[in-house]
Amino acid sequence: MTEAIHPEKHGFQTEVKQLLQLMIHSLYSNKEIFLRELISNAADAADKLRFRALSQDSLYEGDGDLHVKLSIDKEAGTVTIADNGIGMTKAEAIEHLGTIAKSGTKEFFGKLSGDQAKDSQLIGQFGVGFYSAFIVADKVTVRTRAAGTDKNTGVEWQSEGEGEFTTADIVKAERGTEIILHLREEEKEFLDDWRLRSIVSKYSDHISIPVKMYKAEVPERDGPEVDGKKEKIPAVPATWEAVNKATALWTRDKSEVSDEEYKEFYKHISHDFADPMTWAHNKVEGKTEYTSLLYIPSKAPYDLWNREQKHGLKLYVQRVFIMDDAEQMLPNYLRFVKGLLDSNDLPLNVSREILQDNKVSQAMRQGCTKRVLQMLEKIAKNDADKYQAFWGEFGNVLKEGPAEDHANKDKIAGLMRFASTHNDSDVQNVSLADYISRMQEKQEKIYYITADSYKAAKSSPHLEIFRKKGIEVLLMSDRIDEWLMSHLSDFEEKSLQSITHGALDLGDLDDEESKNALKEAEKQVSGLAERVKAALGDKVKDVKFTHRLTDSPACIVADENGMTTQMIKLMQAAGQPVPDAQYHFELNPEHQLVKLLADVQDEEQFSQWTEVLFDQAALSEQGSLKDPASFVQNLNKLLINLVK
Structure with a gap:
């Protein structure tokens, strides 16, 4: 074993302590996901090395065969996950393994209720990555060295998950990271070779680099008897063999990819623990060639409204990972979409600045936007309950669309759902098309009201004449609604009219009496x-x-052109x-x-x-x-x- 030099003790960030306690007390019913998370991190490390090596080939250190190795030591009771990816410096190890560098972390922990079932779902959305190791291990040792650095700059990180960790300098000949899990006594099932192989096959088949496990030597042995003589079966030398397909999932024909594989790949790229609601896998050919794999999550992430949080798709160029969170590839109102793009037409050294004004990236953005809206239209048409679940999670984000994406304003408007006087409920399940289908014979406008709450909207005096005449009114009470309606003036040639704004003109609906x-x-x-x-x-x-x-x-x-109460409140809340x-x-x-x-x-x-x-x-x-x-x-x- 490599000797550790100059050990130093460090305290975990407060949020890490909280998360570790949740890990240790096994909030997850499916413990085997620890392996998926650690292999996923190892694959990300390989992606980062491949990208940086585009401009600095020496980072490969003469070894471009990227892989993850999974090994078992039954006597020591350990499982080791080792990669030859980008690795970490000592400072990076302390930062990445001792703190949770996520915006909105404190708000996230404030939502934890103490109810294990509910908290488990929240943590699944938060993404725990490396810390999932403590689900099965009572001690974790990490040995790592950053690619391109001297072998004497390795670092050993170690913790028992009790609130502190130690770091020490080591000599590490190979670049990359190895994570050694010292399994708890009750988790020794994971020392079984077949068990680990089945987990890799289940969760990590789609990883684009090989996940290898050691296959012991098989000695020469007697074979079947032929013509009265026993033939010898030659010995098979010991080897590391890949136990996953090691083919980028999005490069395969979608007819060859199972739903389970799509779901597991989603969890790999999103670090979500829940299955996606739906997905679309498409290869586009023509003036612009690219492959897209886009997912609609089933649950909104905890940081959906955090302005500091980056959102976007993973970007690959000719199957080489380029960047996370390529926000240029989708408009902001679709920031909940997860997935990736792989382009054949962008340069390998493409930057965020180039993406902003690049015609190829703009064509890809338009194509992906169209694809997502089609996915949502399909759900809305074929499964009302499923779409209602989507709207409950992401409806307020979609409402940003008409202001941001004028070209698709009508499509977005058609996807919106509202509460209405037609239903005696605050459930937002009325589409603009539904409303139009119920309009009275001489009715020319779609009427709506915005208020602080559903109850305030429903009991507004402005509704009185509409109730008397049996005219349906949309009841809007989300903070964003007033801003939305300032950008949505019509739908299917019917103008939208606020009943609290300007003079009321019912047109032919008003009777002489x-x-x-x-x-x-x-x-x-x-x-x-x-x-x-x-x-x-x-x-x-x-x-x-x-x-x-x-x-x-x-x-x-x-006033007809004045500011409504809700718009004033919206501006005040924004500090305007x-x-x-x-x-x-x-x-x-x-x-x-x-x-x-x-x-x-x-x-x-x-x-x-x-x-x-x-x-x-x-x-x-x-x-x-x-x-x-x-x-x-x-x-x-x-x-x-x-x-x-």
């Missing part, structure tokens, strides 16, 4: 609008009578400066309170009643008041006067 009733009611309270406008002053832009209300006395309405907004104050002349207001002669009481009605309308629309104390004071004074 209702119009005449409104005019008659206005006559009964003639001059009231002017008095209210004078009382409110610059709090409002205008005061007028409306027929949009049936049960409420008043409402506030945003927001100008003071003036609203139209609309009165229902048929409501008893409005009639009462018209009869009030005392100007002080009139002002108090006006302020209360306005604040009620603002509270209903905005969910809060700028000056709630004033509202309470006015209301109390009116109540006292009523008691008198």
Whole structure:
């Protein structure tokens, strides 16, 4: 054994300690995945070496035969996974094995509930990689040396998973990394040669470099008797033999790849523990030639909304790994998609900057975007429940699409789902096509409302006339909805109209009887609008009578070209400066309170009643008041006067 020199003790990052405890207490029911994770990391190390060696061939150190070797020592109770990939320096070993360098890590651990089943799923989305070794091992030893460095710069890392680790300098003749797992007594099943071979075959068949296991020498032995004479079967020398196919899965014909292989490859590239929802494997030929393998995950990753987190596809050029997270290959609203691209038309030294403006990469981006949208359309058409599950996980991300991808705006809009007055539920399962199919005969617009919550949208006074006339309204309550609708003005030649924005025009849906009733009611309270406008002053832009209300006395309405309440809240949440907004104050002349207001002669009481009605309308629309104390004071004074 190589002697370790100058051992040093280090403490794990706090988050690593938490994760190790979860590993050690076996949150995973399927322990064998430790081998998949470690082999996957070894394959990534080989990919990185191959890429760096494009410009620095000396990194191969005369050995370009990249592989992973898996060996067993039954006496010592160890399993060793060794690769001849890029390796690590001492500083890299301390950083990569002692810390979790992921954005959003603290938020992730804050979501852990203590429920093992739920936490197991979360950790599966987080991805544990190397730390999965502690599922089966009570001690882990790592020996590594970075490619292209002196043999004396090797490092040995060791830990028992108790909150600290040691590092020491060693001499390591070969580049790369070997991980030695000292198995727990109850995990000795993994010392069985056949068991490990079956795990490799199950999880790592798709790895593009060979995973080798040692095959012992078979001595010469007697064979069958032929013509009264026994023939000798020659000895078979000991050898390292590949136990996986070692062919890049995406280069194979898709008719030759099983669903299980596709699923395991997804877990390899995504480090997700759950199966994908669906995938598409395509080879494109023509002006631009490339192969794409794209996956829709079944669950949203914990860091989907983390702006610091990189998203994108793995990029290969002629089967040589080039980069992770090539965000140029898909628009940001599809950042949940996992997968890879392998191009024959890009240069091996392609950079992110070149990808940004390269015509080939732009064609690939368009092709991949089209493919993903087709995948989603197929699910939506053939499996409503499955698509509903997708929408629950990724719907809010897809809503970014119309603003980002004008060319595919109609396709994206067709994939959207909303809650609606058609259903007595907050489930977002109504498509725009569904809505159009139910539109009334003379209806020309798709009506919608945005609010802070589903309950606020459903109980909004603005819905009253629509309920009365049986007109369906889309109920939108996600924070992004107001921003979405500012970029989605029409669908299938039907314009989308906010019922809280601008003057309400029901067109041919409005009947003469209702119009005449409104005019008659206005006559009964003639001059009231002017008095209210004078009382409110610059709090409002205008005061007028409306027929949009049936049960409420008043409402506030945003100007046709002004900012709505939800847009203001969205900008405030983003830290953007927001100008003071003036609203139209609309009165229902048929409501008893409005009639009462018209009869009030005392100007002080009139002002108090006006302020209360306005604040009620603002509270209903905005969910809060700028000056709630004033509202309470006015209301109390009116109540006292009523008691008198």
